Structure formats: C-alpha cells, structure tokens
Amino acid sequence: MPRPAASHNRTGQPRGSKGSANPPRQPQRSKYRHVFATHAVQRDSCLSPDAQATPSFVGFRNLMVLVLIFSNLRLMIENFRKYGVLICFHCHDYRRQDVIYGFLLYFLVPCHLFAAFIIELAAAQQAKSALGRMKKASGADTCKKQEEARKSFNSTWRIIAFFHAINATFNLAIATYVVYYHIHHPGIGTLCELHAVIVWLKVCSYALTNRDLRHALLHPNPAQPLPSLYKSCPYPQNISWANLCYFWWAPTLVYQPVYPRTPSIRWTFVLRHLVEVTGLSIVIWIASAQYAAPLLQNSLSNLLVLDFVSILERIMKLSTISLFCWLCGFFALFQSFLNALAEVTRFADREFYGEWWNVSSIRTYWTTWNKPVTNFMRRHVYSPLVGRGCPPAAAQIIVFLLSGVLHELLVGVPTHNIIGVAFAGMMVQIPLIALTDRLQMMRGVRGKVAGNVIFWISFCLVGQPLAALLYFFAWQAKYGSVSREWQERGMKGGLGELLRRR
Structure with missing residues (x-):
C-alpha cells in the first residue's frame, strides 16, 4: 500500500519537524467591542422578593457574630473598669438552714411518688378481684355482674382519685410552704420548688395513666386498643417498684408502662x-x-x-x-x-425540644421549646378537655392558666414575692398567639418573618428582662441587697439607705 503523504504546515514544512517554529496566534479582532449586549435578559436584584433564587446570608451571619463578640467584649471591659471583679468564692448569702431544708425536701418530696404507688397497688388488687368476678359470671348474670363491676370501678376510682389528689396537693403545698417561709436563698428555693413541681406532674401522670389502663382491663374496647408498645408490660404488671423507680428518674413527665430503650450506655x-x-x-x-x-x-x-x-x-x-x-x-x-x-x-x-428559634408564631414556640411539659399538658389536660366537649380555645386558655400558676410558683415562691408577674406573662401569651396566628395567613414570607420578630421582641426585650427587673425590685424592697458586697456598696452610696427608708 502506498504510504500516506506527510502533512505540512502553512510554511510548507512537515508538522513536528524540529526546525519548524509555530508563529504566535493573532488575537481575533472585533470591530464592535463596545456594543455587545450587557442587558440581554430580565433579571431581578438578589434581595428582591421577585428573585428566583434566595441568596446566601453566610457573610451577614459572620458579620453579626463578629459584632456580637466585639460588642460584648466592649461591655466586659467597661464592666471591669467600672466595678472591678465582683466574683467572690467565699462570699455567699445562703444560710445553713437553707441547705438543711433543701436536702430534706430533696429526699422527702419523692416519697409522694411512692405514696402514689401504694395507692395504685391497692387499686390494682381491687381491679384484679373485679376482673375475677366478671370472669366467673355466666349466662343471664353476665350483664348484671358487669354492671355491678362497672359501678364498683367508678366508686373505687373516686376514692382512689381523692387519695391521689390529697397526696399530690400535700406534695406541692408542703414544698411551697417550706421554700417560702424557711429557705431564704432564691437559688436553693428555685431548685427545691422545681423538684416539687416535677414530682407533682409525675404523680398526676402516674395516677391518670393507670386509671385508664385499669379501665381498659375491666372494659376492653377493640375499637380503641392500647398501644402495642404496652404489650410487654400489661396492667397490672406495671405496678411494681422497678417500674416506678424508672419513671421517677426517666427524663419525662408522662408515665408509660414501657418506654423505647437504647441497647447500652455510652x-x-x-x-x-x-x-x-x-x-x-x-x-x-x-x-x-x-x-x-x-x-x-x-x-x-x-x-x-x-x-x-x-x-x-x-x-x-x-x-x-x-x-x-x-x-x-x-x-x-x-x-x-x-x-x-x-x-x-x-x-x-x-x-x-424542637427548633423553637425559627418559629413564626407564639403557639409553635410554646409547643416546641419544652417538649416534656408540652407532652404532659397535651396528654393530661388539653386532649381530655377537648374529648369531653370543651372548645379547643377554652381548653387552651385552661392550659395557660395552669401553666401560669406553675410559673408563678417557680418564680414567686423562691423569691418570696408572689406578685403575679409570671402568671400575667403567661396570660399575655394568649393574645400574642391570636396575633401571630393571623400573621401566618399573610402571603409569602412576610407573615412568618413578622411572627418571628414578634416572638423575639416579646421574648428578649419585654418578657424576661422586665420580669427579672420586677422580681429583683420586689426582693430588694423586702430584704435589701442579695449580695453582702453589694449591700455594703449600696449603703455607702446611699441606695441602701433609700431602700431601708422605703
């Protein structure tokens, strides 16, 4: 076959030969360099609501973090230059009596949970005997026996509910009395009152849940079966010391016979x-x-x-x-x-908790920031009220009334000033919920942004600092300065004398 002819470049030399030198390419010249179309399509500003893609605000986030850091550093320097170091490890304003009563409440308050166990143990024995009588009934006596068992259950539940109410009420009343009259330090008092409220909620959940489990045992309803999770520990097998102690320490306020468990501890x-x-x-x-x-x-x-x-x-x-x-x-x-x-x-x-910092309504905040309390209120207060025919709006108001009372106990009792600020703060949430719910109906993201802004303003600029200021003022008006060092400084500056005269 004939060999193909070697290719040559424009100078006539074969391509790839050592003696060839490729001349530099000449740039393409255009006669119309100043007239190409800069604005050829329709485009929107990236911050405009009509923009097709949402821009990233990472740079602004970094800027805000830097502003926050440097502004707080400035405040720290200003605080140090003005007051010096106020932290004192040896200066404390709690008394020995506060510590003693605090430990006594810590060990005695859970006894009310064990008292609830004793009450439920007696109720379980009554339920098992009633179930045995119902199984023995036959023929024409079946309906009569079941009706008698139902009446017996209702009357027994009233007695059990009475003892549970007395037990739970004494739990909260005794702890509140001791904190208000015998524990001066607000920090120790807050821990004791919080512990008492938690145990009170657990006692209520333990009593109400076992009541429904007992009712399901005596009057099973295939249309409304119990959760399949409970099959591994059916009633009354759940009435045991081990089951109660686990509920005592479990990080929940809602009682269940069985909880989902992890395989091991890390x-x-x-x-x-x-x-x-x-x-x-x-x-x-x-x-x-x-x-x-x-x-x-x-x-x-x-x-x-x-x-x-x-x-x-x-x-x-x-x-x-x-x-x-x-x-x-x-x-x-x-x-x-x-x-x-x-x-x-x-x-x-x-x-x-949920992503409460992104909420666009006050309602969503109160249902996401504290899931243990939300689960308790929904399961034992809101849902039973709605199930019994109470309008949802009225049930919601009742929930906030109960929550307001508990907030006042947690703040007013340890500070020895039940002035109703915490309770009023919870009641103010109801109109704010109505307002932010209306904003959700706005088109686009403006309603959500407005709702989130209202949440942060009511949360940061009005709610917490105003409540802290009012309770601190009430404390000062009643007892004087919280810190010994500040009491001495206030006396020297004339402020302590003004408070004493008041």
Missing part, C-alpha cells in the same frame, strides 16, 4: 454532657454575679422614681445578659443534662 457521652452542664453553670454564675447583679442594682433608683425612659433603657441593656443566661441554661438543661440522664436510663426518645 459513658463517654454521659461524661461529655456532664462537663457541659458544669461549664455552663459556672458561666451562668459568673454572668449573673459580674454583669446582671450590678445592672439590676443600678436600676432600682429608676424604678423608685418611675423614670420610664431610664427603665426602658435598663430593660434593653438587661435583655442581652438575660438572653445569654437563658440560652446557656436552656442548653445546659435540655441538651446536656437531659441527654446525659437519658443515656444513663437508656431512654431512647430524646426529643426534648
């Missing part, structure tokens, strides 16, 4: 979360002693003369530190402590 997971709890507790203590205490102390003179402009300025200034302490406390309790407790108890359902 002790490194527990240790890490306990370190977080310890670190955040120290941070909250430092922030409260170094920043919140002097700010609250300096606000008293404005409250005494009702200088509303200065009060508003103090509330806005206090909002930063109160929000910081609240967020640290939220993370320490709901993320760190409850997850550590859930890991130790192998409690698998760990949805203790």
Whole structure:
C-alpha cells in the first residue's frame, strides 16, 4: 500500500519537524467591542422578593457574630473598669438552714411518688378481684355482674382519685410552704420548688395513666386498643417498684408502662454532657454575679422614681445578659443534662425540644421549646378537655392558666414575692398567639418573618428582662441587697439607705 503523504504546515514544512517554529496566534479582532449586549435578559436584584433564587446570608451571619463578640467584649471591659471583679468564692448569702431544708425536701418530696404507688397497688388488687368476678359470671348474670363491676370501678376510682389528689396537693403545698417561709436563698428555693413541681406532674401522670389502663382491663374496647408498645408490660404488671423507680428518674413527665430503650450506655457521652452542664453553670454564675447583679442594682433608683425612659433603657441593656443566661441554661438543661440522664436510663426518645428559634408564631414556640411539659399538658389536660366537649380555645386558655400558676410558683415562691408577674406573662401569651396566628395567613414570607420578630421582641426585650427587673425590685424592697458586697456598696452610696427608708 502506498504510504500516506506527510502533512505540512502553512510554511510548507512537515508538522513536528524540529526546525519548524509555530508563529504566535493573532488575537481575533472585533470591530464592535463596545456594543455587545450587557442587558440581554430580565433579571431581578438578589434581595428582591421577585428573585428566583434566595441568596446566601453566610457573610451577614459572620458579620453579626463578629459584632456580637466585639460588642460584648466592649461591655466586659467597661464592666471591669467600672466595678472591678465582683466574683467572690467565699462570699455567699445562703444560710445553713437553707441547705438543711433543701436536702430534706430533696429526699422527702419523692416519697409522694411512692405514696402514689401504694395507692395504685391497692387499686390494682381491687381491679384484679373485679376482673375475677366478671370472669366467673355466666349466662343471664353476665350483664348484671358487669354492671355491678362497672359501678364498683367508678366508686373505687373516686376514692382512689381523692387519695391521689390529697397526696399530690400535700406534695406541692408542703414544698411551697417550706421554700417560702424557711429557705431564704432564691437559688436553693428555685431548685427545691422545681423538684416539687416535677414530682407533682409525675404523680398526676402516674395516677391518670393507670386509671385508664385499669379501665381498659375491666372494659376492653377493640375499637380503641392500647398501644402495642404496652404489650410487654400489661396492667397490672406495671405496678411494681422497678417500674416506678424508672419513671421517677426517666427524663419525662408522662408515665408509660414501657418506654423505647437504647441497647447500652455510652459513658463517654454521659461524661461529655456532664462537663457541659458544669461549664455552663459556672458561666451562668459568673454572668449573673459580674454583669446582671450590678445592672439590676443600678436600676432600682429608676424604678423608685418611675423614670420610664431610664427603665426602658435598663430593660434593653438587661435583655442581652438575660438572653445569654437563658440560652446557656436552656442548653445546659435540655441538651446536656437531659441527654446525659437519658443515656444513663437508656431512654431512647430524646426529643426534648424542637427548633423553637425559627418559629413564626407564639403557639409553635410554646409547643416546641419544652417538649416534656408540652407532652404532659397535651396528654393530661388539653386532649381530655377537648374529648369531653370543651372548645379547643377554652381548653387552651385552661392550659395557660395552669401553666401560669406553675410559673408563678417557680418564680414567686423562691423569691418570696408572689406578685403575679409570671402568671400575667403567661396570660399575655394568649393574645400574642391570636396575633401571630393571623400573621401566618399573610402571603409569602412576610407573615412568618413578622411572627418571628414578634416572638423575639416579646421574648428578649419585654418578657424576661422586665420580669427579672420586677422580681429583683420586689426582693430588694423586702430584704435589701442579695449580695453582702453589694449591700455594703449600696449603703455607702446611699441606695441602701433609700431602700431601708422605703
């Protein structure tokens, strides 16, 4: 076959020959360089509502973080130059009596949960005997025996409910009395009152749940079966010390005979979360002693003369530190402590909160930020009321009334000033819920943005700092300064004398 002819370049030399030199390419020249179409299609500004794609705000997020860091650093420097170091490890204002009563309440309050177990144990024995009588009935006597068993169950439940009510009421009443009259330190009192409220809620859930389980045992309804999860521990097998003790320590306020469990305990997971709890507790203590205490102390003179402009300025200034302490406390309790407790108890359902920071309505916030309380209120208060014909709006108001009473107990009793601010704050949530629900009907994202802004304003700028200021003022008006050091400084500056005269 003939060999193909070698290809040549434009100069006539074969391609690839060593002697060839490719000349540089000449740039393409255009006669119309200044007239190409810059604006050829329809486009919108990236921040416009008509933009096809939502822009990223990562840069603004970084800017806000930097602004937050540097503004707080400035406040820290200003605070240090003005007051010095106010943190004192040896200065404390709790008495030995506070510690003794605190430990007594810690060990005695759970006894009411065991009293509820004794009541349910007697009720279980009565239910088993009633079930035995119903099984022995036959023929024409069956309907009569079942009717007698039903009447016996109803009368027995009234007696059991009476004893449960007495037990739960004494639990909360005794703890409240001891905290209000015998525990002076508000921190110790808050822990004791919180413990009593938690046990009270657990006692109520334990009684109400076992009541329905007992009713399902005596009057089974195939149309409304019990959850399949309960089959591994049916009533009355769940009435045992082991079952009760697990519910006592489980990170939930809702009683179930059986809970989803994890296969094992990760002790490194527990240790890490306990370190977080310890670190955040120290941070909250430092922030409260170094920043919140002097700010609250300096606000008293404005409250005494009702200088509303200065009060508003103090509330806005206090909002930063109160929000910081609240967020640290939220993370320490709901993320760190409850997850550590859930890991130790192998409690698998760990949805203790939702994405409450993104909510666009006050209603969503109250149903997502504290899931244990939300689950209790929905299961034992709201749903039974609606199931019995109560309008949902009225049931919601009843839930907030109960929540307002509990909030006032948790704040007013430890500070020895039941002034109704916490209760009123919960009642104000009802019109805010109606307002933000209406905003949800707006088209686009404007309604959601407005709802989220209303939430943050009511949460940060009005709710928490105003409540903290009012309760602190009531405490000062009743007892004087919380800290010994601040009491001495207030006396020297004339503020203590003014409070004493008042």
